Amino acid sequence: MENWTEEQLRQILNGYRKIVGQVAIHQLEQLVEPLRGSKVVHVNSTREGGGVAEILHKLIPLKRALGIDARWEIVEGNEKFYECTKGFHNALQGNKVDLSDGLLRAYEQTNAENAERLRDVLNDADYVFIHDPQPALLLQHFPDRKGKWVWRFHIDAGHPYRPVWKYLRSFVADYNASVFSMPQFAQPLPHPQYIIAPSIDPLSDKNCALPQEEIDSVRQRFGINPDLPMILQVSRYDRFKDPLGVIEAYRLAKKLTPLQLVLAGGGASDDPEGQMVLDEVNAVAKDDPDIHVLLLPPDAHRTINALQRLADIVLQKSLREGFGLTVSEAMWKGRPVIGGDTGGIRLQVIDHYTGFLVRTPEGAALRTRYLLHRDDLCHEMGERARRFVGENYLITRHLREYLTMMLSLDESSPERIEVWKGSLADAR
């Protein structure tokens, strides 16, 4: 795990201060005061690829900069484990997926093995955040845990396939709390269920300002035509992201409006279906030189940043979406987003204000044409989008809510938490 010097941590905090202002940082400092030195461990299943890993890459150093002893562990598994957890992912988003006993045993066995490997770290932690179903069974292997355990569920589980949810529920019910991105995703559980939306990091390679030369070089590298409007979708090659629907929308829009489409994505190490979906996309796109299908490595953050800045409009035409960090990423760069009318995209795309919500390729095509013909509106929406993300979906807000939750888990009257320097000790 990466280590940071005191100076680096100070710089991290100063960097955020410049963007979100002293008030937001002061709030974090007040919240963290009673938590200073606490041992916090986040556990998920991959360090690269996907939104959870991206958030943790930034949340851990920010927590450390504030004085929390935060660390990040991952569970490691074999092919059967990932096949099972991908099945969970699909089933919890509503697909009928029946998992064999063999896969479920592999899942349980993997959690048991990882529990042994992480025993000392997790037993000793004051707070443990378990992300998504992959490590969810760890809890049952820690009967002597001293800390509070929180299950953080990132995906759209508003209408899960019941048998799979029933299986998982029996394990997650014992957590001290759970966190969902939207109230629609919450499920009946016998503990507090917090609603905390994810966030983007404005200082990361994915979202920081880029020199124009770097943006131009990305354009050249991928043969993107500087004279054609460009629409972009950035996401894993996953059926729920509907890349084929995006191509259909592009083709409908292109009948009347010349444009090019860039589909940019990578695989996540815990997603065994990615290659299959990519093959389908390539097969559909192969005869059109204005469709650029890019398979990017997991660390291509600056490339994605540049692509988002090159795009006139960004699409995220998901059919199900826990949150969709790519939406906030694009909005932070002042781009309007045409998003699927689902899940967490609805939090970010305020219809007609920061972009458009659509349900069909036809809808996406219609809005694409509309925005490409209305430069003024496109620009106005993009400006609003950037402000909206700045006020609501940056990592400092996310951390403020995590810290509030951590404090409330220790409180006897958690409906009101009063924190301020000087009188904090008395207040608590």
Add this chain to the structure above:
Amino acid sequence: MLSPPLETSTRDTDVTGAPDSEQRQEFTLRDCALIELATGIKAQNLRELHSGLGQAPSTSIYHHFWGRLLRPQFDEPEYNNDLASWVYHALHDKTLAERLSILSPTDFDDLELLRELIIELVEERLEETEGIAWAHADNMFHFQKAQIVVFDTGMRFDSPSDLVHQFDSLSLGSIYYHFIDARSRTESHCDDFSAWLEGFGDEHINLIQKLCGMDPYFSSLGEIRRCVSDILKIYFDEVNRGKLD
């Protein structure tokens, strides 16, 4: 009184912004944020909404009337509380949406009375209509509640006139805390500024009356800020003119 949004009592600490007797000339400016929790209660039609209203904690009723003020929003919401908004947008029942929307929680001394009236309105609507409208499965009403976290801004005011210069720059969280949350904390069920001004005796009685006469429910926090700022500016202009005269 309008019950505070608490299921348990608050700590016995000075969070009101209003001064204690020994420091009554200083106003402590706080800021706040909300964090939302799901209650697990949801509704897809009016009957389920009726049932949910009976089960939801009072903190949830409070949140669905006031919590919207701190939620990201762009336009003026057509309806002033989450219940009315959902009834209109998800059930397309404009009649009930209008009836719910006109309810102001500031008219009720007790949240339970507000809850009873909402339930009555829903019952009345159920009797009026033959069929029951259903919301789309991904557009159900989810009863939520919220925790409030209160911060110190580090700002202190010795004199009411000092506030005038700063008021336009106060955060929306500060406005929520001192004007909305204060209604459940202060003895007068008004705002913290008025409570503080009372510490000056009758000196600012006209200002107190103006501030307490304001109904914050039908305004956004930005509008409350503008309105209070205007009240303060006009009041202290008059005070200063009076001194000059």
